[in-house]
Every structure is written in C-alpha cells, then in structure tokens.
Amino acid sequence: MTRTDEETAADPTHGVGTGGLLSRAGLPGWLAPVERAARTVEPEQLSRFLPPADGAGRQSAVLVLxxxxxxxxxxxxxxxxxTLRSHAGQPSFPGGALDPEDGPPADGGLLRAALREAEEETGLDPSGVQIFGVLPQLYIPVSRFVVTPVLGWWRVPSPVGVVDPAETARVFTVPVADLTxxxxxxxxxxxxxxxxxxxLVESALVWGFTAGVIDRILHFAGWERPWDRAKQVPLDWRS
Structure with a gap:
C-alpha cells in the first residue's frame, strides 16, 4: 500500500523511533536530495526483500555515513x-544487531545501535555524526536480519581504522563520484x-545488501548516471 503525502509527512522515519537523535539542521546542500528521498521512499522501492509480516528476524541497523x-x-x-560466520569478506556499511544497551527500537535503539556498532568496528567518534534520516527497514534472508539503514552526516570527521581484526579486515571511504x-x-x-x-571501487567488489542500498540512494537522490546493466560480474560464493 502506498502512503499518502500526509502520512509520509507525519511519519518521515517510516515508523522507526528516533529517541530525539535525529536532526536535519545545518546539512550541506548536496545532502538535501538524500534527506528528501529518505522521507518519501517506500520500502518496495528499495528492495523486494522486506521484513516478514510475522515479525520474525533479528533487529539490526547499519550506518550509511x-x-x-x-x-x-x-x-x-x-x-x-x-572468518566471520555470515557475510564474511564482504564490503559493508558499519552496523550490527540491536543490543539491550541500545534501548528499545521505539525510543531510538536502532539509531544508537548503528552508532555503537560503527564505533566498535571503525573507531569513529559518534559525537561527530549527525543522524539526519532513516530508510525503511529491509530484510537479509540469508542471515535473517531486519536491517534499518540509518543515514548520517560526518559533521566532525574523526580517525577511523580496524579496531578488531577478527571482525573487520579494513575500513575505507569511497567518493560518491566513483560510485556514480x-x-x-x-x-x-x-x-x-x-x-x-x-x-567496483577501492579494490573491492561491493555487492549484495550494501550495493542495493547505495544503488537506490543514488537513484532516488538523482545522482545516478546511465550505466551498462549488461556488464556482469560473477560472484565467488566462497568469499
């Protein structure tokens, strides 16, 4: 079911509690189309993999910074x-499962989970991140995670790198110009x-859930450039 404009305006975070952690003030102008897309995009426009209707799946969040x-x-x-059990070796957004310390999802728990996991995995300082939007919840069938993409502006950048080699192989940034x-x-x-x-960026093949979210953000923000969809890259599923 498609929501009306009035419903979208009343619920710009797609039913995800923000706990007062979300702010749209002072964003750079180039982020305006991303912020606007976050408020208006429908779950079906992002992915065909949506959370099960019965509520099954583990709540988690990623930080799209x-x-x-x-x-x-x-x-x-x-x-x-x-060496990780799921999604080993894959490029991804920082993120992970909701922990009790994050608080309930209805009170910003998923936003806190995204920031906490990003700090644990990359060493970034969460105080320098301004959360400005939340995308609809999506589903990763292979790991049974219900994932909330949390959009952040790195207002005050901090050093990042591998914190725990058992969890993270490397941390890197990708220019949007390369993604487009x-x-x-x-x-x-x-x-x-x-x-x-x-x-294919920064000596990495970004695919799966992460690539799907990036692809949809580029599209709905109006940043996408025509590309050859017939160009195919086989996956080595052993990775």
Missing part, C-alpha cells in the same frame, strides 16, 4: 573479516541466478 573528502562527498565502508561513475558499475550474478547491482 556521508562525509566530505578531498574529492567531494564520500561514503564510509568497511570490509568484514573473512558508469565505468565502476556492474551487475552481479549469484550462483542461485539472482542478479543485483555492484560497484
């Missing part, structure tokens, strides 16, 4: 350690036959 580097706007990503460059875009083909967007 935008900063400004030497080449302009950029995103913070990390590469998961190859058609030369860096491709379609991945999973052994199951499922196809999805991918980005």
């Amino acid at each position: 935008f900063g400004e580097g030497e080449r302009g706007p950029e995103l913070l990503l990390m590469e998961r350690a190859g 460059d058609p030369a860096n875009r491709a379609t991945t083909v999973h052994p199951s036959g499922h196809k999805g967007p991918a980005f």
Whole structure:
C-alpha cells in the first residue's frame, strides 16, 4: 500500500523511533536530495526483500555515513573479516544487531545501535555524526536480519581504522563520484541466478545488501548516471 503525502509527512522515519537523535539542521546542500528521498521512499522501492509480516528476524541497523573528502562527498565502508560466520569478506556499511544497551527500537535503539556498532568496528567518534534520516527497514534472508539503514552526516570527521581484526579486515571511504561513475558499475550474478547491482571501487567488489542500498540512494537522490546493466560480474560464493 502506498502512503499518502500526509502520512509520509507525519511519519518521515517510516515508523522507526528516533529517541530525539535525529536532526536535519545545518546539512550541506548536496545532502538535501538524500534527506528528501529518505522521507518519501517506500520500502518496495528499495528492495523486494522486506521484513516478514510475522515479525520474525533479528533487529539490526547499519550506518550509511556521508562525509566530505578531498574529492567531494564520500561514503564510509568497511570490509568484514573473512572468518566471520555470515557475510564474511564482504564490503559493508558499519552496523550490527540491536543490543539491550541500545534501548528499545521505539525510543531510538536502532539509531544508537548503528552508532555503537560503527564505533566498535571503525573507531569513529559518534559525537561527530549527525543522524539526519532513516530508510525503511529491509530484510537479509540469508542471515535473517531486519536491517534499518540509518543515514548520517560526518559533521566532525574523526580517525577511523580496524579496531578488531577478527571482525573487520579494513575500513575505507569511497567518493560518491566513483560510485556514480558508469565505468565502476556492474551487475552481479549469484550462483542461485539472482542478479543485483555492484560497484567496483577501492579494490573491492561491493555487492549484495550494501550495493542495493547505495544503488537506490543514488537513484532516488538523482545522482545516478546511465550505466551498462549488461556488464556482469560473477560472484565467488566462497568469499
């Protein structure tokens, strides 16, 4: 069901409690289309994998953190350690499961989880991050996580790097200009036959859930450039 404009205006965070942690004041102008998209996008416009109707799945959150580097706007990503049980070796947003210390989801727990996990995985200082939006909750069937993408502006950048090698292989930033460059875009083909967007950036193949979120943000923010969807990259599922 598509929400009316009035419902969207009344619920710009898609039913996710923010606990007073969300602020849209003072964002750089280039983030305006991302903030606007976060308020208006529907879950079905982001992914066909949506949370089960019965409420099953573990609540989690990722931090989609935008900063400004030497080449302009950029995103913070990390590469998961190859020894992890799920999504080993994959580039991803910082994030993880909701913990009791984060508080209930209705009172900003998922936003706190995104910041806490980002600090634990990359060492960033959460006090320098301004949360400005929340995307609809999505679902990762293989790990049964219900994921809330939390959008942040890296208002005061801090040093980042690998905190625990058992969890994180590396931490890196990717210029948005590289993500929108058609030369860096491709379609991945999973052994199951499922196809999805991918980005070949910073010596990494960004695919799966992370690439899907980036792809939709670029599209709905109006940043997407035409690219060759016939260019395919097979996945090595052993990674």
